[in-house]
Every structure is written in C-alpha cells, then in structure tokens.
Amino acid sequence: MTSQHxxxxxxxxxxxxxxxxGTTFLAGMLLAAFGITPKIDPGLYPLLALLVGAMSVSxxxxxxxTTRPACLVAMGVGIWLLSGTAVLLDVQSLAGWFQSSISIxxxxxxxxxxxxxxxxxxVQSSYAPIVRSMPRSRRNV
Numbered sequence: 001m002t003s004q005h006x007x008x009x010x011x012x013x014x015x016x017x018x019x020x021x022g023t024t025f026l027a028g029m030l031l032a033a034f035g036i037t038p039k040i041d042p043g044l045y046p047l048l049a050l051l052v053g054a055m056s057v058s059x060x061x062x063x064x065x066t067t068r069p070a071c072l073v074a075m076g077v078g079i080w081l082l083s084g085t086a087v088l089l090d091v092q093s094l095a096g097w098f099q100s101s102i103s104i105x106x107x108x109x110x111x112x113x114x115x116x117x118x119x120x121x122x123v124q125s126s127y128a129p130i131v132r133s134m135p136r137s138r139r140n141v
Contacts, residue, residue: 008068008070008071008074009064009066009071010074012063012064012065012066012071013064013071013074013075013078014078015060015063015064016057016060016061016063016064016075016078017060017075017078017079017082019056019059019060019063020053020056020057020060020075020079021079021082021083023052023053023055023056023059024049024052024053024056027048027049027052028049031045031048031049036048046103049103050103050106050107050110053107053110053111054107054110054111054114055111055114056111057075057107057108057110057111057112057114058111058112058114058115060075060111061075061111061112061115062115067112067115067116072108072109072112075108076104076105076108079104079107079108080100080101080104083097083100083104084097
C-alpha cells in the first residue's frame with residue numbers, strides 16, 4: 001500500500017489543530033498584553049498573527065510526521081471550523097468567518113513551506129535514522 005492510499009491520521013490532525021489553535025490563542029493574548037492589537041497596529045498585528053500561525057502549523061506538521069496534501073487540507077479545514085466558534089460566541093460575523101478562510105489557507109501553506117518546498121515527501125526528522133536503528137521493544141502495544 002502506498003502512502004497516497006493510507007487513511008488520514010485523524011488523531012494527529014486533531015492534535016495539530018489543537019496545537020495551532022492553542023498557540024495562536026496564547027500568542028494573541030501575549031500580543032494584547034504588550035499592547036499590540038488589530039485596532040492599534042492594523043499593519044503589524046496581521047503580520048505577526050500570520051507568522052505565529054505559520055510557525056505553529058509547521059510544528060503541528062512535524063508532530064504529525066506527514067505533509068500529504070490531504071493532511072494539509074484536513075488540518076486547514078479543522079482550523080477553519082474551530083475558528084467558527086467565534087461566530088457562535090458573537091465575536092465575529094459570519095461573513096468575516098468566511099473571509100478568514102483566505103488567511104487560514106495562507107497560514108497553512110506558509111507553515112508547510114517553513115518545513116521545505118515539496119509537498120510529496122514526508123517530513124524527516126534528523127533523528128529518524130537513529131530511531132529506526134534502535135531495537136524494537138518486546139511489548140505488544
């Protein structure tokens with residue numbers, strides 16, 4: 001079975017969406033504590049939000065150990081759906097939520113590009129050869 005026909009690692013994608021959402025939430029709180037808000041700094045805040053989001057996507061992709069386009073799409077959709085809670089909490093309008101899909105696509109793609117150029121290869125850790133050479137445990141997990 002090739003890697004293109006394997007099922008999606010849903011738990012890893014959910015973990016990735018959680019990492020991205022949690023990191024961007026904490027970064028937003030930290031930026032607000034430093035006085036950087038969208039109303040005060042309309043040019044700097046979106047740029048910082050994009051960079052923090054991209055870094056958190058790259059960390060999440062490292063943890064899922066895949067860069068398949070289907071996983072990127074699933075993670076982006078998960079982030080977009082989770083950001084829809086702002087509409088339910090009446091913090092954002094429905095139109096604003098739909099418009100945010102553009103920035104979420106940019107964040108996911110930029111986060112992927114931080115790991116490298118190609119989308120076909122799985123992300124390889126520099127420790128991967130060492131881990132593969134280690135003896136397997138005898139436990140059945």
